Amino acid sequence: MYIFKMGLRSLLHRKKQYIALFLVTTVGVGFSLTCLFLVDGMLRALEEKARLYYGGDLTFIGGTKQLSFDHVDRFVEKLRPIFPDGTIVSTRFDFDADYSSFYFEGMEVRQRVIKGVDFSQEIKLFAGFNYLEGGPQKMADSNGVLLSEPIARKLGVQVGDTITFLLKTARWHTNTVQLEVQGIFRDSSLFGMYTSYMDLNFLRESYGSPTHWANRICISLPDGFELSTSQLQLFQSELEKMFTMYPLVADKEKFYEPLVSGKFSEPHYALIALYANLEDLKILVDAMNMIATFVIITLMIIIVVGVSSTYRVIVMKRINEIGIYKAIGMRRRAIFGVLLWETSILIVAGCLFGVIVSIILSKVISLGDFSFVPAFDIFLVNGVLVLQPSFFQTLLVSVAVYVTTTFAVLFSVQKSVKTTPVEALGVTE
Numbered sequence: 001m002y003i004f005k006m007g008l009r010s011l012l013h014r015k016k017q018y019i020a021l022f023l024v025t026t027v028g029v030g031f032s033l034t035c036l037f038l039v040d041g042m043l044r045a046l047e048e049k050a051r052l053y054y055g056g057d058l059t060f061i062g063g064t065k066q067l068s069f070d071h072v073d074r075f076v077e078k079l080r081p082i083f084p085d086g087t088i089v090s091t092r093f094d095f096d097a098d099y100s101s102f103y104f105e106g107m108e109v110r111q112r113v114i115k116g117v118d119f120s121q122e123i124k125l126f127a128g129f130n131y132l133e134g135g136p137q138k139m140a141d142s143n144g145v146l147l148s149e150p151i152a153r154k155l156g157v158q159v160g161d162t163i164t165f166l167l168k169t170a171r172w173h174t175n176t177v178q179l180e181v182q183g184i185f186r187d188s189s190l191f192g193m194y195t196s197y198m199d200l201n202f203l204r205e206s207y208g209s210p211t212h213w214a215n216r217i218c219i220s221l222p223d224g225f226e227l228s229t230s231q232l233q234l235f236q237s238e239l240e241k242m243f244t245m246y247p248l249v250a251d252k253e254k255f256y257e258p259l260v261s262g263k264f265s266e267p268h269y270a271l272i273a274l275y276a277n278l279e280d281l282k283i284l285v286d287a288m289n290m291i292a293t294f295v296i297i298t299l300m301i302i303i304v305v306g307v308s309s310t311y312r313v314i315v316m317k318r319i320n321e322i323g324i325y326k327a328i329g330m331r332r333r334a335i336f337g338v339l340l341w342e343t344s345i346l347i348v349a350g351c352l353f354g355v356i357v358s359i360i361l362s363k364v365i366s367l368g369d370f371s372f373v374p375a376f377d378i379f380l381v382n383g384v385l386v387l388q389p390s391f392f393q394t395l396l397v398s399v400a401v402y403v404t405t406t407f408a409v410l411f412s413v414q415k416s417v418k419t420t421p422v423e424a425l426g427v428t429e
Contacts, residue, residue: 017314018314018342018346020310021306021307021310021311021346021350022346022349022350022353023350024302024303024306024307024350025303025307025346025347025349025350025351025354025401025405026350026351026353026354026357027354027357028299028300028302028303028354028401029299029303029350029351029354029355029357029358029397029398029401030353030354030355030356030357030358030361031295031299031357031358031361032295032296032299032300032354032358032397033354033355033358033393033394033397034357034358034361034362034365034387035292035295035296036292036296036390036393036397037358037362037387037388037389037390037393038292038362038365038385038387039288039289039291039292040387040388040390040393041385041386041387041388042288042379042385043285043288044386044388045378045379045380045381045386046281046285046378046379047274048128048381049378050274050277050278051125051220051274052125052126052128052129053195054218054274054277055090055092055117055122055125055216055218055219055220056088056090056125056218056219056220056221056274057219057220057221057227057273057274058218058219058221058227058235058271058272058273058274059216059217059218059219059271059272059277060075060079060216060217060218060219060239060269060270060271060272061215061216061217061252061255061269061270061272062243062246062259062267062268062269062270063215063259063264063267063268064259064264064265064266064267064268065259065260065262065264066215066259066260067094067215067216067259068213068215069091069213069214069215069216069217070210070212070213071212072091072212072213072214072217073091073212075217076089076090076091076217078242079217079219079239082235082238082239083219083221083235084221084222084225085222086222086223087219087220087221087222088121088122088124088125088218088219088220089121089217089218089219090117090118090121090122090217090218090220091118091200091214091216091217091218092115092116092117092118092200092214092215092216092217092218093115093116093200093203093204093207093209093213093214093215093216094113094114094115094116094215094216095113095114095115095116095167095203095207096113097110097111097112097113097114097167098112099167099168100114100165100166100167100168101165101166102147102151102155102163102164102165102166102179102196103163103164103165103166104155104156104157104161104163104164105156107154107155107156109151109154109155110194111151111194111195111196112194112195113194113195113196114167114195114196114197114198114203115195115196115197115198116198116199116200116201116202116203116204116214117139117197117198117199117200118140118200119136119139119140119199119200120140120141122218122220123136123137123139123140125220126139126146126197129146129183129185130185130186130381130382130383131183131184131185131186132149132184132185132186133158133159133183133184134146134159134181134182134183134184135182135183136182136183136197138182139182139183139197139198139199140199141199141201141202142180142182142199142202143177143178143179143180143198143199143202144179144180144181144182144183144198144199145163145165145179145180145181145182145196145197145198146182146183146184146185146196146197146198147181147183147184147185147196148184148185148186148193148194148195148196149184149185149186150193151193151194151196152181152184157181158181158184159181159182159183159184160180160181161180161181162178162179162180162181163178163179163181164176164177164178164179165177165178165179165206167206167207169206169207169208170207170208170209171208173208175206175207175208177202177206179198186371186377186382186383200214227273232248232271232273233248235271236248236271239269239271243267243269244266244267244268244269245268245269245270245271246268246269246270248271248273249270249272249276250275250276250279251276251279252270252272252276252277252279253279255268255270255272296397300400300401300404303401303405304401304404304405304408305408307343307346307347307405307408307409308405308408308409308411311343311409312409315339336410339409339410340406340410343405343406343409343410344402344406347401347402347405347406348402350401351397351398351401351402354398355394355398358389358394359389362387362389365385365387366384366385366386366387367384368384368385369383369384370383370384370385371383
């Protein structure tokens, strides 16, 4: 305990010398954690938007030459017992809208995808959208439509307006139906701008497909359920008992390619995890993680080099003090202990204040509205960046800084501690 007290008193006595080291540690840890929280928050926002777009955590798809479920309710009944209680299993019709448009008072806007959704099942999922006006509450069994903000702006519509939907039917006839705008949402980047949402039954009727047909079954797992690789494999094994299943894939295109090219002589089915739908985004995700890793490693190097080099200079100036310690009988281990406690207190305090800095920076960043940045909506929640603090990441960064810096400091002062009392006392500053 006396070694700790000596280290603390020495640190307080020389606080002016150590203030720079404290600030380096604080700023380095603060910016490292902020960078981690920012990337995690952006990826969490991306994942939530992907869940809305793809209908949950898992997608069950299949067919012979195209995605198709005839008498889809029978498939749903077989799927429900496989997944945990509270899982939502719903049907969807993803309609390729290449030959479809919305019209309102002479304005036309082309569409990319119209998603027919069973809103009676997915109302909770769609409540997570960021709506400027309206919402999904009246969408079930209606002629309503949910539009993105840019599409609504181009058409000049508001909630309650009636627009005309022109489409090619299953028989390649031209059909027009009237849609009432029920909601306008802000999530309008990669997953939303040219994608609109309608009631499943109304879209099937407009397209001319049977009421018992769909091309996707979406699976939303209960809140708090962690989908591990082993759990996903367990679901796959249960499905293989009832269907001809394609192996689990990391990219859904690996299933689409043999399907659409006619390589299946009988219906094949696939269980697609959310990440398998995001293959095109993996480069972006990997780039973000690499940038975050580079920034954190750079900051940690600055901390280690800055603290260790500066501390070595400070210790060299204290060589007479070390000589006195040895002259009065202190062992080398005890002197190392004093220096270690000085370093430990300094780094721990710097890490604690670094956490506070990261929290302040997170709050400040969350105050800004970044919705004006083109194509940045994919990372935003209601127009702002929501950082995702993590106790594990905080602990990991703090321990990494502590361990690396401590070893660097002790290595840098090793020569000074080995100096004999006569040599140390003979040095003049």
